[in-house]
Amino acid sequence: MQNPYIPYPVVVDKIITEVDTKDIKTFRFKFINPEDEAKYNYIPGQFGELSIYGKGESPIGIASSPTKKGYVEFTVQKAGVVTSALHEMEEGEVMGLRGPFGNSWPLEFLEGKNIVIVGGGFAFTTLRSLINYMIHDDNRKRFCNITVIYGARNPGLLLYKDELDEWGKRTDLNLNVTVDKGDANWKGREGFVPTVCKEVAPSKENAVTVICGPPVMIRFTLPVFFELGFSKENIITSLEMRMKCGIGKCGRCNVGSKYVCKDGPVFSLAELDKLTPEY
Amino acid sequence: MEKRLIKKDALAGIAKKMAGDFLVWAPVKKEDNILFEPLQKDAEPFFAYLNSKNAPKNVFFPHTETLIKYTRTEKGMVFSEDENKAKDAVLFGVRSCDAHSFALLDMLFDQEKYKDGYYIAKRQKTTVISLACVKPPYASCFCTSVDGEPVSSEGADILLTDIGSDYLVEFVTPKGEKLTKYFGDTKADAASETRKTEIVAKAKDAIKSKIPAHEVKPILDKNFDNPFWATIHGKCLACGTCTYLCPTCHCFDISDEVKGSDGVRLRSWDSCMFPMFTKETSGHNPRTSQKERWRQRTMHKFKYYVDNFNAIACVGCGRCVMSCPVNIDIRKIVEDISKL
Ligand SMILES: Cc1cc2nc3c(=O)[nH]c(=O)nc-3n(C[C@H](O)[C@H](O)[C@H](O)COP(=O)(O)OP(=O)(O)OC[C@H]3O[C@@H](n4cnc5c(N)ncnc54)[C@H](O)[C@@H]3O)c2cc1C
Ligand code: SF4
Ligand code: SF4
Ligand code: FES
Numbered sequence: 001m002q003n004p005y006i007p008y009p010v011v012v013d014k015i016i017t018e019v020d021t022k023d024i025k026t027f028r029f030k031f032i033n034p035e036d037e038a039k040y041n042y043i044p045g046q047f048g049e050l051s052i053y054g055k056g057e058s059p060i061g062i063a064s065s066p067t068k069k070g071y072v073e074f075t076v077q078k079a080g081v082v083t084s085a086l087h088e089m090e091e092g093e094v095m096g097l098r099g100p101f102g103n104s105w106p107l108e109f110l111e112g113k114n115i116v117i118v119g120g121g122f123a124f125t126t127l128r129s130l131i132n133y134m135i136h137d138d139n140r141k142r143f144c145n146i147t148v149i150y151g152a153r154n155p156g157l158l159l160y161k162d163e164l165d166e167w168g169k170r171t172d173l174n175l176n177v178t179v180d181k182g183d184a185n186w187k188g189r190e191g192f193v194p195t196v197c198k199e200v201a202p203s204k205e206n207a208v209t210v211i212c213g214p215p216v217m218i219r220f221t222l223p224v225f226f227e228l229g230f231s232k233e234n235i236i237t238s239l240e241m242r243m244k245c246g247i248g249k250c251g252r253c254n255v256g257s258k259y260v261c262k263d264g265p266v267f268s269l270a271e272l273d274k275l276t277p278e279y
Numbered sequence: 280m281e282k283r284l285i286k287k288d289a290l291a292g293i294a295k296k297m298a299g300d301f302l303v304w305a306p307v308k309k310e311d312n313i314l315f316e317p318l319q320k321d322a323e324p325f326f327a328y329l330n331s332k333n334a335p336k337n338v339f340f341p342h343t344e345t346l347i348k349y350t351r352t353e354k355g356m357v358f359s360e361d362e363n364k365a366k367d368a369v370l371f372g373v374r375s376c377d378a379h380s381f382a383l384l385d386m387l388f389d390q391e392k393y394k395d396g397y398y399i400a401k402r403q404k405t406t407v408i409s410l411a412c413v414k415p416p417y418a419s420c421f422c423t424s425v426d427g428e429p430v431s432s433e434g435a436d437i438l439l440t441d442i443g444s445d446y447l448v449e450f451v452t453p454k455g456e457k458l459t460k461y462f463g464d465t466k467a468d469a470a471s472e473t474r475k476t477e478i479v480a481k482a483k484d485a486i487k488s489k490i491p492a493h494e495v496k497p498i499l500d501k502n503f504d505n506p507f508w509a510t511i512h513g514k515c516l517a518c519g520t521c522t523y524l525c526p527t528c529h530c531f532d533i534s535d536e537v538k539g540s541d542g543v544r545l546r547s548w549d550s551c552m553f554p555m556f557t558k559e560t561s562g563h564n565p566r567t568s569q570k571e572r573w574r575q576r577t578m579h580k581f582k583y584y585v586d587n588f589n590a591i592a593c594v595g596c597g598r599c600v601m602s603c604p605v606n607i608d609i610r611k612i613v614e615d616i617s618k619l
Contacts (some may be wrong), residue, residue, distance in 0.1 A: 003360055003396050004393055004394075005346045005347070005360075005396075005397075005544075006346075006347060006358075006360050007358075009356070053349045053351075053356045053358070053535065053537075053542055053544075054535050054537040054542050055535060056533070056534060056535050057533065079560040079561070080560040083560075094356055095356075096356075096358075240559070241557065241559070241565065242556075242557050242558065242559045244531070244532060244533045245531075245533065247392075247393035247395075248387075248390070248393060249387060249388065249393065249395055249529070249531075250530060250531045250532070250533070250546075250549070251529060251530035251531070251549075251551065251579075252530065252549070252556065252557065254575075254579075254583065255565075256503075256578075256583065256586075257582070257583040257586035257587055262392075262393070276503045276578075277503075278565050278566065278571065278575075279565050
């Protein structure tokens with residue numbers, strides 16, 4: 001059996017600096033042993049432990065979609081020891097990757113429904129994985145309307161700009177990108193995510209909202225969806241807790257009886273209501 | 280079940296004989312503490328002990344353990360796992376409560392989906408010999424309130440019970456039976472078994488400290504926000520003694536250490552009593568004070584473990600009660616909760 005504490009060796013294949021402030025980069029990894037790629041069979045919403053020898057590990061949501069073969073991507077903000085060391089890495093360097101861990105976005109539950117995706121700031125990463133998964137030719141028919149509302153503080157902080165352009169051209173996806181405050185070149189929408197959600201006003205009929213973002217965004221956006229009539233069963237989010245093992249052993253990431261690393265990170269609001277409010 | 284009798288003074292000799300053949304963990308005297316340590320050549324095990332200062336969990340879940348080793352080479356990092364190097368071993372003379380703790384730790388480390396190979400390898404290679412408490416050692420022992428008994432084979436492969444002039448040796452599992460040859464060839468007679476039954480009842484009776492451990496579960500289910508939680512932690516120093524000594528506490532940290540081009544990834548015990556335990560890089564900490572940490576410790580033992588494994592994660596050893604520098608008593612906490 002695979003030892004879950006041992007990282008798969010991966011090579012940094014490509015580094016994309018996502019934002020003007022340069023502190024958020026997307027890292028594309030390729031597995032050194034081809035058989036490891038098959039073992040790293042993931043679903044959007046899961047996370048991995050990025051492992052840098054001598055520095056440690058960080059849990060990071062998987063930003064690529066499993067429909068993209070040959071690599072796996074993570075978008076990481078420079079924060080402390082491990083993420084800073086990661087930001088120093090160059091293409092071609094070797095490091096480790098553990099996982100995939102956690103449950104995932106509930107794909108089966110989402111099937112046949114209208115999907116509303118709400119993302120803010122750099123928490124957009126696993127939502128991007130979900131979007132790319134759903135709009136893939138093999139999968140698009142399994143989901144009804146897809147509405148995306150994605151906001152950043154300013155245009156320079158938007159992630160995945162090329163993809164946003166592509167998504168914007170699609171007729172089978174309703175994309176709403178917004179920034180708190182635009183700049184001279186910004187031709188798009190301005191306004192906070194909750195306000196834009198109110199304007200877009202997605203219907204609750206056969207719909208599920210998947211929401212991920214900074215706590216303040218979530219706090220002000222949820223009432224909008226309650227007002228639109230969405231039930232707590234139909235609002236799905238992802239939690240973050242400090243983690244180490246990723247497999248429910250080290251005892252660090254529990255919220256009530258659930259380990260966020262193993263039983264989460266994805267929960268519906270209805271499920272969260274049953275847990276202790278300690279996150 | 281195979282049962283034999285050995286003379287009481289033969290015990291140390293048996294442990295020493297085994298130590299010639301494999302790794303034997305036994306209680307040894309170190310200054311004024313009794314600790315479970317690998318029995319060195321010529322060292323004397325000390326079986327007349329009450330209970331050990333440390334919980335013997337370190338045999339399967341060491342205080343610090345290497346997960347992987349790595350070396351920087353021209354081709355990049357090369358690493359090797361340190362798993363499955365567990366040696367054949369015997370854990371000789373643990374108390375019933377501590378053996379019970381292994382059954383509880385197994386539930387976590389040996390789950391369906393994620394198995395912890397480091398723990399499991401040592402567990403599989405180690406035969407556990409319990410030394411029953413015919414006279415419960417401390418007034419703070421409360422094993423009978425938490426599904427334990429002072430004379431119990433739970434978690435043990437061999438059970439030793441002092442029945443007067445002899446030890447009754449019961450080979451509880453096939454793993455235990457493999458060691459019969461060390462225990463002479465005197466078969467246990469009916470009289471010795473009757474004697475044991477009396478002793479079991481007496482020992483159980485002698486446990487006077489009782490807590491409503493099962494009764495508090497439904498109360499905990501509903502009282503996460505009760506003001507009661509603000510009343511426990513006032514004196515707590517966040518020293519972590521209670522969790523380090525606890526046989527069922529299993530929280531750990533993972534960290535890297537590097538020397539030159541060689542490095543190791545280690546896991547070491549951590550504690551939910553430490554403020555940093557849940558602190559995120561952003562500065563956000565879901566548990567902001569010792570109040571939340573004590574609630575976590577209590578909830579984990581008497582509610583969360585019950586939710587997840589249908590078992591209370593406390594074996595009633597009383598170590599945390601005896602060693603807390605400011606006398607915080609988990610028995611009183613549980614008692615108080617039962618009255619909420
Ligand atoms: C499920 C999940 C998904 C995440 N996804 C992303 C992502 O896509 N992009 C991103 O930039 N960040 C993400 N994070 C946050 C990221 O894990 C932390 O920013 C990162 O671990 C900080 O590590 P560090 O070594 O740089 O910080 P340090 O403070 O130097 O290290 C502390 C150590 O504690 C742990 N730790 C500290 N903070 C956190 C935290 N908030 N969450 C989990 N573990 C923590 C890690 O083991 C880390 O190595 C995610 C966290 C979780 C739990
Ligand atoms: S909580 Fe205290 S009494 Fe219970 S097993 Fe742990 S150390 Fe022993
Ligand atoms: S031993 Fe006592 S003082 Fe130390 S952390 Fe535990 S409860 Fe607090
Ligand atoms: S990260 Fe170790 S239990 Fe969740």
